Amino acid sequence: MRRRLRRASGGAGREVSGAIVLVATSSRGRVVAACCGRAGSGGVRTGMTVAHAGALLPCGGVVLLDHDPTGDARALVRLAMWAERFSPVVAIDPPDGLLLDVTGCARVFGGERRLLLRAIGQCERLGLRVSGAIAPTFGSAWAFARFSERPAVLARREELAVALAGLPLEALRICASTVEAMAEIGIATVGDLMAQPRSALPARFGAEVLLRLDQATGAAIETVSPVRAERPACAEVVFDGATTRVEAIEAAVRGLLDELGAMLGERESGARAVVVELVRVDCVPVVIEACFSRPCRDAVHLWSVLRPRVERAHLGYGVERISVRALRVGRLGHRQAERWRETDERAKRGGEGRDRGVLIDLLSNRLGHERVMRAGLAATHVPERLATHRSAMLEDHEIGEPPAPGIARPSLLLESPEPAQAIALCPDRPPSRLSWRGREIAIDAGVGPERIGAAWWRETGSGPGGCSERDYYRVRDASGVWLWVYRERATGRWFVHGVWA
Amino acid sequence: MDRSHVIEALRERLAAYQPASRAGAVQTVAGPLALGAVHEWCGGEAGAGWMPALCVLAGVARSLGEGVVVWVGKRCRPHPCVLTGRCERGPGESLLARSILVDAPDGPSRLWAMETALRSACVAAVIGDACAMDIACTRRLQLAAESTGAIAMLARPRAEARVLSSATTRRLVIPAVGQGADARPRWRIELVRSRGTCGDASMVTSRDRWCVEWDHGTGALVALSGVEHGSGASAAEACERRRGA
Numbered sequence: 001m002r003r004r005l006r007r008a009s010g011g012a013g014r015e016v017s018g019a020i021v022l023v024a025t026s027s028r029g030r031v032v033a034a035c036c037g038r039a040g041s042g043g044v045r046t047g048m049t050v051a052h053a054g055a056l057l058p059c060g061g062v063v064l065l066d067h068d069p070t071g072d073a074r075a076l077v078r079l080a081m082w083a084e085r086f087s088p089v090v091a092i093d094p095p096d097g098l099l100l101d102v103t104g105c106a107r108v109f110g111g112e113r114r115l116l117l118r119a120i121g122q123c124e125r126l127g128l129r130v131s132g133a134i135a136p137t138f139g140s141a142w143a144f145a146r147f148s149e150r151p152a153v154l155a156r157r158e159e160l161a162v163a164l165a166g167l168p169l170e171a172l173r174i175c176a177s178t179v180e181a182m183a184e185i186g187i188a189t190v191g192d193l194m195a196q197p198r199s200a201l202p203a204r205f206g207a208e209v210l211l212r213l214d215q216a217t218g219a220a221i222e223t224v225s226p227v228r229a230e231r232p233a234c235a236e237v238v239f240d241g242a243t244t245r246v247e248a249i250e251a252a253v254r255g256l257l258d259e260l261g262a263m264l265g266e267r268e269s270g271a272r273a274v275v276v277e278l279v280r281v282d283c284v285p286v287v288i289e290a291c292f293s294r295p296c297r298d299a300v301h302l303w304s305v306l307r308p309r310v311e312r313a314h315l316g317y318g319v320e321r322i323s324v325r326a327l328r329v330g331r332l333g334h335r336q337a338e339r340w341r342e343t344d345e346r347a348k349r350g351g352e353g354r355d356r357g358v359l360i361d362l363l364s365n366r367l368g369h370e371r372v373m374r375a376g377l378a379a380t381h382v383p384e385r386l387a388t389h390r391s392a393m394l395e396d397h398e399i400g401e402p403p404a405p406g407i408a409r410p411s412l413l414l415e416s417p418e419p420a421q422a423i424a425l426c427p428d429r430p431p432s433r434l435s436w437r438g439r440e441i442a443i444d445a446g447v448g449p450e451r452i453g454a455a456w457w458r459e460t461g462s463g464p465g466g467c468s469e470r471d472y473y474r475v476r477d478a479s480g481v482w483l484w485v486y487r488e489r490a491t492g493r494w495f496v497h498g499v500w501a
Numbered sequence: 502m503d504r505s506h507v508i509e510a511l512r513e514r515l516a517a518y519q520p521a522s523r524a525g526a527v528q529t530v531a532g533p534l535a536l537g538a539v540h541e542w543c544g545g546e547a548g549a550g551w552m553p554a555l556c557v558l559a560g561v562a563r564s565l566g567e568g569v570v571v572w573v574g575k576r577c578r579p580h581p582c583v584l585t586g587r588c589e590r591g592p593g594e595s596l597l598a599r600s601i602l603v604d605a606p607d608g609p610s611r612l613w614a615m616e617t618a619l620r621s622a623c624v625a626a627v628i629g630d631a632c633a634m635d636i637a638c639t640r641r642l643q644l645a646a647e648s649t650g651a652i653a654m655l656a657r658p659r660a661e662a663r664v665l666s667s668a669t670t671r672r673l674v675i676p677a678v679g680q681g682a683d684a685r686p687r688w689r690i691e692l693v694r695s696r697g698t699c700g701d702a703s704m705v706t707s708r709d710r711w712c713v714e715w716d717h718g719t720g721a722l723v724a725l726s727g728v729e730h731g732s733g734a735s736a737a738e739a740c741e742r743r744r745g746a
Contacts, residue, residue, distance in 0.1 A: 355623035356569055356601075362617055363603055371604040375581040375597060387581045392601055399598050402585035408717040409582035411555040437550060445684060480676030482686045498580070500686040500715065501545065501552035 019057050023050055024067040033067035037129075069095070079128075080227040086119050091224035097145075099138050099224050113153045120151060138224060139216035140164060143171035143190075157218050164216055165191030172212040178205050190216075233267070233326040235259040242281040242318025246311065249278070249319055253310055256324040257299040270295025270332030276306055278313055279321040286313045290365050293393045294357040295330035301358055305365045360392045369393050376400045381452060383413060383497060408474060410484045410498030417495035420485065430473040434485065436496050441477045448473030452486075472497070527652075529561045530713050530724040531690045535669055537650040539643045541631065543662040544674030544688075551632070553656035554674040555579040556715045557688055558628050560722020563596050565652060566625040570596060571618040573603045573611050574630025577656055585720050599625075612638050619645035619653055631655035639667040662693065670695050677712065686715040687725070 019039035023030050030050040043056040054062060072095065080090045080098055086109075089101035102115060109115035112134045123130040133144035133152040140160050144152040147167045154163055164171070167190050169179045182205060187193055193201075193213060201210045214220035235256040243249065253276060264270055272295055278286040288309045296302065364372045373389040377400035380386055386409070390397060403409065422431035430446025449471035470486040477483070484498035526533040534540055544554040559579050562570050572578060584597035603618075605611040615629045619642060627646075631639070634655070646653045655668065662673060671694035679687040692709045712725040 355621055359569070359571075359618060359621040359623065360601065363601075363614055367603065367605060367610060367614065371606070373602045373604070375584070375600060375602055377581050377585070377597075389602065399595065402597075402720070403582060406718050409580055411559065411579050411583045411715075412552055413580050444678075476678070476684070478678075480678040480687060499552055501555045 018061045018063045019044070020063045020065065021050070021053055021057075022067040023064050072096070077227060081229055083119070086115060089224070089226045091226050093142070097142070099142070101224070101226075102134065113151075116151050116153060136160060137216060137218045138222045139173070139212065140218075142173065143167055143216060147171045160217050161194065165189065165194065169193065172209075172216055174209055174212055178209060181205065182209075230267070233260055233263040233269075233271070233329065234323060235263070235325075236321065236323040238321045239319065242320045244315045244318045246315075249315070249322065250307070250310060252322050253306065253324065254299070254303055256322060257302045257306075260324050260326060261297040261299040261302070264297040264326060264329065264332070265334070267329075268331065268333055269329040270297045271302070271326040271328070272296075272330050273327040274302060274306070275325045275327050276310065277323045277325070278310075278315070278319045279323070280316040281318045281320055283316040288313065289327070291361075291369065291393060292357070293360045293364070294353075294395065295332040296357070296361070297332060301361070305361050308366065364391070364393050377402060382454075383409070383452065384416075387413065410482070410500050412501045413484075413498045414496065417486070417497045420494045420496045422485065422487070422494040424487075428471070430475050431485065431494065434475065434477075434483070434494075434496075436483075441483075443475045444478055446473050446475040448475075449487075527565055529564045530722050531557065531561055531672060531711050532692060532709060534561070534565075534652055536652060537647045538669035539639055539646055539653040539655060539667065541639075541655045541657055541666060541668040541671040541694075542674055543657045543659050543671065543693075545658055551576065551658045553577055553630065554688065556583060556686060557674050557690065557713065557722060558654055558656065559583045559596065560713065560715070561654065562626055562628060563721065567594070567599075568625025568651070569599050569601060569621075569623050571601045571603060571614075571624055571627045572629070573605055573614045573618070573627060574656075575604050576632075577628055577630045578602055578604070583715075583720060608633060612641065615653065616641055616645045619651050620648055621651075622649055624649070624651045626652045626654060628654045629656070631657050632661070634666075636665045636667055643667045643669075668694070668696075679714065685717065688713055 019042060020036040021032055021039050021044060022034040024033035025031075028049060032044055032046055032048045032050065032053050034046060035044045035053070039053070039057060039062070042058075044053045050064065076092055076094065076096065076098070080092050083090045083098055083100060087100040087102045087105050091099045093099050100119075102112070106112040106115050109118055116132055116134050120130050120132050131145050131148075131151070133141050133148060133154075135141035135144055135152070135154045136157045137160070140154070140163070143164060144154070144167075147170070152163075154160065169182060169188065169190065170176075172190060172193075182188075182193070187196065190213075193209070194217075198210065201213075211220060215222040237252050237256060239248075239252075256276075257274075260271070260274070271292060273289065273291045276288040276290075278288075280286065288306060290302070290305045290309075292305070360372060369391045372392045374392045374397050376388040376390065376398055378385055378388050379400065386403075388400070418436065420434055420436040422435070423433040424431040428449060430443065430448055432443050434441040434443055450473075451469065451471050453469045468491075469489045471489060472484060472486040475483050475485055482500040483496055484500075485494060485496050487494050526535045542554055542558060544557075545552045553576055555577070556579075558577070581597050584600055585595055601618075603614045605614045611629060611631075612634065615627050618624050618627045634657075639655070642653050642655070645651075657664070659673065662671065670692060673691045673693055675689045675691065677687040677689045679685060690711045690713060714723050714725055715721075716723050
C-alpha cells in the first residue's frame, strides 16, 4: 500500500507517513476494504465504516485510498510472472496470494529454506509485506503461510497432522459461516476437527470441510492452474533457397499477414505494431516496422501500410526466411459483418472511427508519426503554450477547453515573436506605424491593450523565448490585414506575434 | 409480376448495398461549394511570407459536415482557437476534434497526402497548401475528390490566380477594411472561375462576390451581405447560349 501511495504522490524518495486505509463503497456506505498494520493495531477492521475507522485513528494520521480490486488483480498477475524465477509453475491465489510448485527447484537455491527466504527477501525489496511457507501440499502451505508467526518449512508429509493441529479452522480455507457453526459446538482448531468422526462431517457441515482437510493433509490431490505468459503472435516462412524475386516475397508476406490476422482473431486482439523481418543471405536482416493507431488484424490494411517499404527493401543476395510478428497488441473484439447499409448511428460512428484510423495509419507510416498530428488547447494564458500538438497515433487525445468568448486570437501564430519597430503616439495606445520584415506599415486602426502576464510561479526572464509581461494590441494596416503585436513592458520592445490571415 | 417492376426493385436493393455517395453542393458563407470537387482559394503574397487565408478556410470548413477535415502543409496549420466552433449543420464534434494536421515535407508528399485523404470515406474536406501545383496535380486531386464526394480546398498565393488548373472554382480572398476602430477582420471573396455550372441555376457565376467577417466571440465566419453578382450573365443564360451554339 505504501508503494502505491509513493507512486501516486510522484516520487520514490518521499516517505509516506500515517495509517493507510483502502475504502470501498457498499450498501452501508464507505467501508474499510483493507488497512495497513498501523491501522490494524489501532483497532481498524475490514468492513468497518470509514467514519468509525477515522474515530479510532489519530486525527490527520490517516490516508484514505480507493480500493481497486481490478488493479490489484492485474498486479497479482504481473507478480506471478515475476515469481517464475523461483518455479515454472506459479498459480494465483486471489485476492493476494501466490501458489508455487517448487518440486525439484530447491536444489537450484541450495535448499527449501534458502529458496523461501530468498523469495520473501526479494518480495520485500519490491516493497511488499510477505509471509510464506513450504509444505508437502498446497493446502498446508497456505495455512502455514497465513497463520504461522515465522516462515515455515515442512519437508515430510508425516509431520503435517501434528503441525496443522494447533492452527485455527480458518487455516483450512473454510467459509466463515461454517467456522462459526463449528465454533458453536466447540470445534475451534484443526486438531479438534481431525478428532471428529469423518463420516459425520459432510452431513453436518458440508462436503467442503472434508475436502479441505484432505487437501491440507495430503489425502486428496489438489491441482492449480499456472499462469502462462502469452506467446506473441508470429508467423514465419522459410524458402527452399534464397530468392530475390519481389513477387515471391510479396506473396509470402501477404500470406503471413493472413496467418497473423487469423491468430489475432482467435485471441480477440489486434496488432498495434507489426514487424516484418526479411532474413537475407550473408547480410543483416531487413527489419520493417509499422505502427497502427488502433488494434488491427485486417490483413488488407496491414499490407497496404507495409507494402511501400517491402517493395523498397534491399534484397541483397536473396531472402531465405521471412517472419511477421505482432510486437504490441490490443484488445479487438469480434464484429458482426454487415451486408446492409449501416443506418444505426452507433455502427456508423464505429465505421467512421475505423476509416479515420486507417487514414492516420497510412499517413503516419509514410510521413512519420510526428508529422501527423491532432491539435488541442492547453489550460494556459501564455499564447506560445496555448496550442498543443500530439501525434494522431495516440488514442487518448484531449481537445481542452476553448478560451473564453470574446478573447481574440489570430488564425496564424508565428513560430516565435518577430521583432519590429513601432511608433506609438501614447504609451498605452496601439502603435501608429510599424516596421516589420523590411516593410513600413501604416496602422489605421487598433484595439488594446490586452495585458498578458507571466506565470509568476513558474517562469522568469524576459524576451521572446520567455514570457514576460506584455501588452497586446490588434492593429490593422491600410489594406485591411490585422496583426497581433505586443510591447514588452520590461524592455519596451515591440514584437509581431500573429496575423489574422 | 411485371418484369420492369422486378428489375426496378432489384436495382433499388443493389443501390442499398452501395456506399452512400455525396453529390450536390453545400452552402457556405462564400457561396455554394460543389461536393466531390476541387476549389481553389487564392490570397496573400507569394514567397516566404505567404500566409493562406486560414480564417476563411476554417470558417468555410465548419459548414461542410460532420466528417474529418485534414489540413495538409505546414502553412495550412491554423491556430486551434479558430477551430473550436461546432459544425453549423447540427450537434457533433467541434472542428478542432475533427481536424488532422499533416506536415508533409515537400510538394510530392503534400500531393500524396491530399490524394490519400480525399480517397478516405471518413473525410469531409481536405485543406492543403497547393503552392506551385500544376494542372496534373489538381487533376489527380479532382479525380480523388470525385471518388468519395469529399471537398478539396487548395490554398494558393495570389500570384498563382492565373495558373492552369483543373479546379471547379477559384476564389480570390482579399482583405477588406471594416468600419470603425473596433472592426473585425474582414475579407472580400471574389469568384474568378467557375467550371461546369450548367444544370443548376442556383449555382454561382463568375465575378460573384461575398463580404465576410470573423466573429471573435463565436469563432465563426459571418456573411455581411448576400452574394453580389458580377457583370457576367447568369448560369441559366450561359447554358442556353452554349446549347444554342
